[in-house]
Amino acid sequence: MKLLESKTLQNLARSFAGETQASTRYKFIEYGARNEGYNALAEVIDKIAFNEFNHGRMFYTYIQQASPKMIENIDISAGYPFKEKWNLVENLKLAADDEEHDRNLYKEFEKVAREEGFEEIANLFAMTASVEECHKKLFLDLYQQFSSGTAYKKDKTVKWKCSGCGYEAESKEAWDKCPLCQAEQGFVMLQVASK
Ligand SMILES: [Fe+2]
Numbered sequence: 001m002k003l004l005e006s007k008t009l010q011n012l013a014r015s016f017a018g019e020t021q022a023s024t025r026y027k028f029i030e031y032g033a034r035n036e037g038y039n040a041l042a043e044v045i046d047k048i049a050f051n052e053f054n055h056g057r058m059f060y061t062y063i064q065q066a067s068p069k070m071i072e073n074i075d076i077s078a079g080y081p082f083k084e085k086w087n088l089v090e091n092l093k094l095a096a097d098d099e100e101h102d103r104n105l106y107k108e109f110e111k112v113a114r115e116e117g118f119e120e121i122a123n124l125f126a127m128t129a130s131v132e133e134c135h136k137k138l139f140l141d142l143y144q145q146f147s148s149g150t151a152y153k154k155d156k157t158v159k160w161k162c163s164g165c166g167y168e169a170e171s172k173e174a175w176d177k178c179p180l181c182q183a184e185q186g187f188v189m190l191q192v193a194s195k
């Protein structure tokens with residue numbers, strides 16, 4: 001089967017559209033986090049947005065390989081989430097839900113690609129699904145920390161680090177203002193599994 005006539009091409013186009021939207025939605029969340037003074041959170045979100053950009057870039061690359069001629073247009077019919085409002089903490093939960101949705105979709109697209117004989121693309125979908133699973137866990141972790149007020153306040157002593165100047169110290173609760181550079185608490189790096 002030629003990629004140009006396949007369901008997989010449609011799925012690549014849907015995925016490209018989904019990834020570019022996800023990247024932009026996360027830029028919105030990052031923007032909100034910076035506006036509210038949560039710079040360290042914004043940095044984490046920025047990295048996830050960059051991951052989505054690169055997923056989109058790889059999907060686009062495979063679409064380009066489908067034909068030596070210019071592909072003028074690909075018609076797709078698909079739904080995309082528009083549920084996020086301008087509530088920072090709530091958006092973290094909604095983003096986790098979106099990640100779960102994408103992970104499941106890519107597992108389905110992986111299956112179709114294998115059935116159509118596109119092993120490389122199937123593997124790309126599989127690898128991307130595994131990243132979305134990590135993103136989901138990270139967003140859920142962030143949501144739990146910020147919704148319960150434990151992002152900067154822990155039960156046990158941990159090491160905090162200022163993202164502004166690099167100052168480190170151990171305590172249960174992060175400083176209000178960095179003792180070295182006076183940066184606000186929002187600059188203290190978060191305690192998350194993958195940053
Ligand atoms: Fe992605």
Ligand SMILES: [Fe+2]
Pocket residue numbers: 022051052099131132135
């Ligand atoms: Fe993701």
